[in-house]
Amino acid sequence: MSYDIKITGGTIVDGTGVPGYVGDVGIKDGQIVALGVAEDDADRVVDATGKIVSPGFVDIHTHYDAQIMWDRMLTISPWHGVTTVIMGNCGFGVAPTRPEHRELILETLKIVEGMSYDAMAEGMGKDWPFETFPEYMDVIEKNGTAINVGVLVGHTALRLYVMGEDSVKRAATPEEQDEMVRLMQEAMDIGALGLGTSQSEVHNSFAGNPVPSRLASEMEVQALATPVGAADGTLQVNHGVEDSDLDMMGRFNKNTGSRVTWTALLGGMLGPGSHRPYLDKVAELKEQGIEVSPQVTNRPTFFEFDYENPMIFEMLPPFNELLRDGNRDNRIEAYKKPAFRQHFEGTLLPYMAEWKENAVISHNPLDPSENERPLVEVAAEHGETPLDYSMDLALKTDLKAKFRVAMLNHDQIEVEELLKDKNTVLGLSDAGAHNSQLCDACQATDLLQVWVREKGTLPVEEAVRMLTTRPAEVMGIKDRGKLAEGWPADVVVFDLETVGAGPLQRVYDFPAGADRLVSEASGIDAVIVNGTILREHGEDQIGDDEALPGKLLRHGKA
Numbered sequence: 151m152s153y154d155i156k157i158t159g160g161t162i163v164d165g166t167g168v169p170g171y172v173g174d175v176g177i178k179d180g181q182i183v184a185l186g187v188a189e190d191d192a193d194r195v196v197d198a199t200g201k202i203v204s205p206g207f208v209d210i211h212t213h214y215d216a217q218i219m220w221d222r223m224l225t226i227s228p229w230h231g232v233t234t235v236i237m238g239n240c241g242f243g244v245a246p247t248r249p250e251h252r253e254l255i256l257e258t259l260k261i262v263e264g265m266s267y268d269a270m271a272e273g274m275g276k277d278w279p280f281e282t283f284p285e286y287m288d289v290i291e292k293n294g295t296a297i298n299v300g301v302l303v304g305h306t307a308l309r310l311y312v313m314g315e316d317s318v319k320r321a322a323t324p325e326e327q328d329e330m331v332r333l334m335q336e337a338m339d340i341g342a343l344g345l346g347t348s349q350s351e352v353h354n355s356f357a358g359n360p361v362p363s364r365l366a367s368e369m370e371v372q373a374l375a376t377p378v379g380a381a382d383g384t385l386q387v388n389h390g391v392e393d394s395d396l397d398m399m400g401r402f403n404k405n406t407g408s409r410v411t412w413t414a415l416l417g418g419m420l421g422p423g424s425h426r427p428y429l430d431k432v433a434e435l436k437e438q439g440i441e442v443s444p445q446v447t448n449r450p451t452f453f454e455f456d457y458e459n460p461m462i463f464e465m466l467p468p469f470n471e472l473l474r475d476g477n478r479d480n481r482i483e484a485y486k487k488p489a490f491r492q493h494f495e496g497t498l499l500p501y502m503a504e505w506k507e508n509a510v511i512s513h514n515p516l517d518p519s520e521n522e523r524p525l526v527e528v529a530a531e532h533g534e535t536p537l538d539y540s541m542d543l544a545l546k547t548d549l550k551a552k553f554r555v556a557m558l559n560h561d562q563i564e565v566e567e568l569l570k571d572k573n574t575v576l577g578l579s580d581a582g583a584h585n586s587q588l589c590d591a592c593q594a595t596d597l598l599q600v601w602v603r604e605k606g607t608l609p610v611e612e613a614v615r616m617l618t619t620r621p622a623e624v625m626g627i628k629d630r631g632k633l634a635e636g637w638p639a640d641v642v643v644f645d646l647e648t649v650g651a652g653p654l655q656r657v658y659d660f661p662a663g664a665d666r667l668v669s670e671a672s673g674i675d676a677v678i679v680n681g682t683i684l685r686e687h688g689e690d691q692i693g694d695d696e697a698l699p700g701k702l703l704r705h706g707k708a
Contacts, residue, residue, distance in 0.1 A: 151176075151178060151183065151190045152178075152190055152191050152192065152193065153176040153177055153178050153183070153184070153188065153190055153191070153192035153193070154177055154178050154179070154192065154193050154194065154681060155176075155177040155192055155193070155194045155195075155196060155639075155678065155681065155683065156174060156175065156176050156177070156188050156190075156191075156192035156194070156195050156196070157174060157175040157177075157195075157196045157198050157203055157641065157643060157676075158174045158188075158195060158196070158197055158198060158199070159172065159174070159197060159198055159199035159200075160172070160173075160174075160175075160198025160199065160200075160201045160202060160203035160643060161201070161202050161203065162175065162185065162186065162203050162204075162633060163202055163203065163204045163610060163611050163614045163633075164185075164204075164205070164632060164633040164634065165204060165205040165614055165615055165618035165619045165631050165632040165633060166615060166619055166632060167611050167612055167614075167615040167619075168611065169611060170202070170610065170611055171186070173185065173186035173187065173188075174186070174187065174188035175188060175203060175633065175639075175641065176188030176190065176192070177639040177641075177678070177681045178681070179681065180638060180639055180680045180681035180682075180699075181636060181637065181638060181639055181681065182633060182634065182635055182636065182637050182638075182639050182641075183635060183636075184635065185633060185634065185635050194683070196643060196675075196676055196683075196686075198643045198675070198676075200645070201643050201644060201645050201646075201675055202610060202614075202643070202644050202645075202646055203633070203641060203642075203643050204614045204617075204618065204633070204641070204642050204643075204644070205233075205614070205618040205619075205630070205631050205632055205633050205640060205641065205642070206231065206232065206233025206234060206297075206618075206630070206640030206641060206642050206677065206678070206679065207230070207231045207232045207233060207234075207594040207617040207618060207642065208232070208233075208234045208235075208617065208618055208621045208622050208625075208627065208630055208631050209227060209232045209234070209235045209236070209579050209581060209591075209593070209594070209621070210235075210236045210239075210411070210445075210575070210576075210577050210621040210624065210625045211236065211239050211386075211413060211445060211577035211578050211579055211580065212227070212235045212236060212237055212239065212579060212580070212581040212582050212583075212591075213237065213239060213240075213242060213259075213263050213265075213580060213581065213582040213583035214227075214235060214237050214299075214581060214582035215237045215238060215242065215243045215244045215245075215259075215301075215304070215582070216244055216256075216259060216265065216270045216273065216274060216582075217273070217582045218237070218290060218293075218295065218299070219273055219274050219275075219289075219293075220273035220274070220661055221273075221694075222293060222294060222295050222296060222694055222698055223295075223296045223690070223694050223698075224295060224296055224297055224299075224581075224582075224700075225668070226581070226589075226591050226592070226668050226669065227297060227579075227581050227591050228296055228297050228677050228679075228684055228685055229592075229670065229671045229674070229685070229688070230591060230592050230593070230594050230595045230651065230669075230671045230674065231594050231595065231617075231642040231644060231671070231674050231677055232297065232581075232591075232594060233297050233298060233630070233640040233642070233677065233678075233679050233684075234297060234298040234299075234300070234622075234627065234630045234631075234640065234703070235297060235298070235299055235300070235581065236299075236300045236301070236302060236343060236625055236627075237299065237300070237301050237302065237582075238301050238302030238303060238304045238342075238343075238346045239302060239346045239386055239388070239413065240262075240304075240346055240347070240348045240350075240353070240386070240388040240413065241304045241305035241306040241307070241308075241345075241346045241347040241348045241361065241362075241363040241388070242258070242259060242262060242263055242304050242306055242307075242346070242348070242361075243283075243286075243301070243302070243303065243304025243306075243307045243346070244259075244274075244278075244286070244304075244307060245280055245281070245282065245283045245285070245286030245304075245307060246281060246282045246283045246286070246307060246308065246311040246333065247278070247281065247307055247310070247311060248281060248311060249278075249281065251310050251311070251314070252274075252278060254310065254315070254355075254356050255307060255310065256270045256271060256274070257355070257356040258306065258355040258356055258361060260459070261354060261355060261356070261459070261464075261473070262353050262354065262355060262361060263580075263583035263584060264459065264583060264584035264585070264586070264587050265582075265583060265584075265585065266585070266586065266660060266662065266664035266665075268661070268662035268664060269660040269661045269662050269664035270661075271662070272661035272662045273660070273661040273662075282333075283303055283308075283333065283336070283337045283340075283342065284336065284337070284340045286301075287301060287340060287341060287342075287702065287704070290702055291702040294697060294698040294700065295698055295700035295701075295702075296679065296684055296692070296694075296698045296699070296700050297679055297684070297699075297700040298630060298640070298679065298680075298700050298701050298702075298703055298708065299700060299701075299702055299703065300343045300625065300627060300702075300703040300706065301342055301343060301702075302342065302343050302344050302345060302346040302384075302386060303334060303337045303342050303344070303345050303346065304346055305345060305346060305347035305348070305362070305363035305366065305371075305374065306347075306348070306355070306361045306362045306363045308330055308333060308334065308374075309322070309330065309362035309363060309365075309366065310362050311333070312326050312329050312330050312333070313326055313362070317362035317365065318355055318356070318357075318359035318360060318361070318362050318365065319359070319365065320365060321365060321366070321367055321370070322366070322367075322370055327369075327370055327373055330370070330373075330374060331373050331374060331376070331377065334374045334377050334378070335377040338377045338378060338380075338381040338383060339381075340704065341702070341703075341704025341705045342383070343383055343384060343625060343626060343627075343703070343706060344378045344383035344384035344385055344386065344408060344409075344625075344626070345371075345374050345375060345378050345383070345385050345386070345408075346386045346388075347363045347366070347371055347374075347385070347386070347387055347388070348361055348363050348364065348387075348388035348389075349363065349364055349366075349387065349388065349389050350364075350388045350389055351364070351465065352464065352465045353388065354464065354470075354473070357474065357476060358470065358473055358474025358475070358476070368398060368401075371385075371387075371402065372401070372402060372405055372406060375402050375406040375408045376405075376406045376408075378406065378408040379406035379407030379408035380407065381705070382407075382626055382706075383408055383409070383626055384408060384409040384410070384411060384624065384625050384626050385402055385403075385406070385408040385409065385410050385411075386410075386411050386412075386413065387399055387402070387410060387411070387412050387413070388412075388413045388414075389412055389413070396412070396428065396431045396432065396435065396442060399412055399442045400435045400438075400440040400442055403440050403441050403442060404440055409441055409443070409624060409625075409626060410441060410442045410443070411442075411443045411444075411445055411575060411577070411624050411625070412442055412443070412444045412445065413445045413577060413578060414444070414445045414446065414447065414577065414578045415428055415429075415444035415445065415446050415568060415574065416446070416447070416451060416558045416559040416568075417558065417559045417560070417561050417564030417565050417567075417568060418558050418559065418560070418561055418564065419558055422561065422564070423564070425564060425567070425568060426567070428444065429444075429567070429568075429571050429573070429574075432444055432573045432574075433573060436573055442573075443573060443574065443575045443624050444573070444574050444575070445574070445575055445576070445577030445578050446565075446568040446569060446571075446574045446575070446576065446577070446578070447559060447576065447577065447578040447579070447590065447593060448565060448569055448576070448593060448596060448597045448600065448601055449559070449590050449593060449596055450556040450558070450559050450560040451556065451557055451558040451559045451560075452554055452555070452556050452557075452588050452590075453554065453555055453557055453584075453587060453588060454512055454552055454553065454554040454584075454586065454587035454588050454667065455552065455553060455554075455587055456544065456549055456550065456551060456552045456553070457481070457485060457540075457541065457544040457549050457551075458478075458481075458549040458550075459473075462555070462557065463494075463498070466494070466497040466498065467493075467497055468484070468490060468493045468494050468497060469494070472484055481549075482545065482549070485541050485544060485545055486545065491537060491538065491541060494537070495537055498537075505525075505536060505537075505555060507526075508555045508556040508557075508560070509524070509525040509526070509536060509540075509553055509554070509555040510522055510523060510524055510525060510553065510554050510555070511523055511525055511528060511543075511551070511552075511553055512552045512553060512554040512654075513550070513551060513552035513656065514543065514547070514551055515547045515550050515551065516543075516546060516547060516551075525539065525540060525553060540553055552586070552587075554588075562605075566601075566607055569601065569607070569608065569616070570607075570608075575616075575620055575621055575624045576593065576597070576616050576617065576620070576621060577621070578590070578593075579591050579593040585660070585664075585665075585666035585667065586656075586664070586665050586666055586667065587667070588667065589654055589666075589667040589668060589669050591669070592651035592652075592669040592671065594617050595644075595649055595650055595651045595671050595672070595673070595674065596650070596651045597613055597616070597617065598610070598613055598644065598646065598649045598650070598673075599649055599650035599651060599673075601613065602646065603646055603647070603649070603650075610646060618630075618631035618632065619631040619632055625706070626706045627703060627706045627707070628705075628706040628707045629706075629707040629708060630703070630707075638680050638681070638701075638708065639678055639680060639681040640678065640679055640680065641676070641677075641678040642674065642676070642677055642678070643674075643675040643676040643678075644673050644674050644675060645673040645675060646673070647673070648672050648673035649671075649672060649673030649674065650671070650672045650673060651669045651670075651671060651672075652669050652670035652671065652672060653669070654667045654668070654669055655667065655668055655669070655670070670688070671688065672688075674688065675687060679699040679700055680699045680700070680701060680708070681699070682699035684699060
């Protein structure tokens, strides 16, 4: 046999957690046909001597649902070794959507996921090429993608499709619930991976209303999850820790048979050590045979925001009221008033420690020398408090100034406990969302850099398992996440001595000239998707106008 690609001399870490070993990988017709010993010649040889050869990374929590319509490369995920992504998380998809609801869906994504409305409107186009969920899946498959894609049905989109604008006001009638279940069954029949939903009180939609899924009863979610379980699918639930009901999520698993994964369990959400009772409860459920997998992340939860759309403060009463009326002029006038600032500071007290210690100015259009400097330091130089200076700078820049703060998950002892717990799963990269505010699509390379190389907390074999087979099994992905003969050749070659995530950079490459934050990867030598070299030494090897190797994963497989 002559291989299409042979990877030679690397340490093979196959994704299962077993010790790595030096060997070769032979790839033919998109599959791994030799592992360990690959004696035949090849059209292309990748020298992996001194490097790690692993399965492509699986990112189960992304929001590329709109971006995939204009960015088939799904940047920046493959830069960081990700070869499979799951969309539709938290219920925030774009299908099914009736033509008359398109603006409402985009407005919801703008508010709840921090996406640019102008970028989405231009990128999606005036006439969307789909309305129903099956049509959306067909469009993705026809257009092609650089990497593999699985799709959850978004509960918010489904509810809006069936109930219209009443979806943000009330419970569903029995007839409406039956219609949603019918559409859910249709979606599972054509290959959806499951259902994404949100019950989180911080998720609001158009006109400041709760997102539609928040108005759903437990009975409605269970009814929708029933065809998910019957098809061996997964229910993804967004619940903040404060209002999390793990018993309810356990009932979803027990009564429907669907796997359940919960977003998200982070360090410090309710104070030091607040994650531990939740880990204990999940372990208790596990002992009862109930599967609920909390999603965790290795990165601090950084929020970049501006006062145009202050996402991280939207749950606070003064901002919730301002965002609800949707009037920008009212917002600007409020920011000028000492009474509003005092009200804001009073409600901000739980966050003040993080604000004072961690906030930086990430974008000052008037004085770039202040960029990436601590807000408290710069404010002191101007004789102001951090809060006053940030609002004054916002007003001077027509709300274009941006700030970044680490709010959660920054106690590394707590993060280590979350990462090492056997019942958790890596998630929450949020790739495709909050593009101008944060960038965690580099989660995989950050894990390898910080928690494997620098800290030595995780053996590389365990870190790779956490990035591959573990998320794949939680989401019911049946043919990805492992190096094995006969499996699709999704492979990453990386240098453990240099792999990492670079500093955040602001670029303006989205439709309508919208900005986003990106992070370059280092130490990723090659990214192979279905037997095709997609990237090598940090450069794309295929143009975005060419045939791309990614596959749509229907029923969890290509």
